[in-house]
Amino acid sequence: MLIRPAGSDFRIIGFYLGRVFLVVAASGLLPLAWSVAGREWGPFSSFLLMIGVFGALGATMTVVGSDDQRLDWGHGMVVVAVTWLVVPLIGAIPFMLSGHFASPLDAYFDAMSGLSTTGLALVQDLDHLAPSLNFWRHLLHFLGGQGIIIAVLVLIAGGGAMTLYYGEGRDDHILPSVQSTARYIWTVAVAHLVFGVLALGIVAYFVLGFGWTRSLFHGLMIFFAGFDTGGFAPQSTSIGYYHSAVFEFIVSILMVAGAMSFAVHYTLWGRSRPAGRGGERRRLLLLKNLEARTIIGTFLLTLTLVLFGLVVMNAYGEITGLSRQGFFQVLSAHTGTGFATVPPTEMVRWSGLAFAGMAIAMGLGGMASSTAGGIKAMRVGLTATSMRQEIQSVLLPHGAIVDRSYHQFRTKELTPALARTVLMMSLLYVTLYIVGAVIGLAYGIPLQAALFESVSAGANVGLSVGVTDSSMPVLLEITYIIQMWLGRLEFVAAFAFIGFLYSIVRGK
């Protein structure tokens, strides 16, 4: 029997939602300041309106709500799910008023795409968008990628930190408290911000011949979108705009860093103590890590498919163009970033094999607890390990003991319950991809394109073969919005929210 939520449930959910909105209102001051510096008075007034709405809503909910009871699992999940629906809605106000979107739904689509670090875009005439609005688009990537909830945990942590943390699809618990873990995640981000913006800015200035301010602007935007595996770019031709192998190399480093779990970052930074036996350090143990091995294996597999596919269709006749375009596109797809050096009109002509390689790379995604989306390498590795163990148990003599261990920072046991959970989550992602593709097919979109775009939305990648367009059917647009939302929250918080709504109606 479902229990109808009591007033106290709404009050605690409202209280934490209010806090989140206040943090987002504060972050809105950054593009506001940018618009003042650039004397962009149109965007300035729209940012002011957005901050006002976030601030008023946040203050009201914090005052009316109450934190006199502990935030339990269900409350936290509802807070996270509603946050990820409402923040893009209010955050889309500057987009709606900019005149660069055909409809309010298109503006919401872009805001959801930004926050969920997807990168599919419906903005029109991007090359002439005001810099402060472009900054806000990319800042949404940063807020979403680093986690709004993480920001709340760092700034104004409350008693229910753990449930909020898990609700955003994170399960790394690398430091004793969730707050210290959250602070560490932001430390890693800030270090990469300094490195990324400087490196990209220097290349833009010295190699591409941009001015200093333009170099830093592009460096900052591409950092936000690269490290948070988002995929927005300040120019409509994405990374292809820069025509620079060095620039692509630095962007590739940021994409790899963004797709790595924070536990791996933690180990690479050398914060972990020596592992013990023989003084072997944890950095070396990364080589045995199931997730790291899996993602390298699937990357090489999909890269091989794409490169052979491109050769079959004779897309590039020489090694440099073939390896450079193929490598960058597969890396962008597998890390869930969505940067492109190949325009959609060209990618749609790629052969079936290259298309399949790209779709698989997008669908699999990066590491767990990273900013990447998709099924995640950890689940793929555990599924493969589980299958291997099942085959072993069939082939070995009756009564033989099958080794059910795997290595992920330490040796762990792959229990049947864990295997079931992993398979269920993987199946949910595959279902999500198929549903989006079927709806695309219903609108007459060819199978390859419908599947490609659906996987791109559901896995929060952002690569497009041209289906995502301001003239796309409304139902398909809403489908992609829901896919981005579900994919980013890894289903759990979304399902909890749907259950909460159902209990309001049918509960007793």
Next chain:
Amino acid sequence: MTGRSQNAGARFRRDVVGAILSFAVEASVVLALAFIAIVIAVVALWVA
């Protein structure tokens, strides 16, 4: 200098070294994968 500020300084230095090492590893991974991409491209063109 207090013990706490000494600890913070040491921690900051350790984090800076860790971050640089981390960037180096990330760059090495990209270079290694790019090299493998070139090898696969050569094989693919040769096979075709």
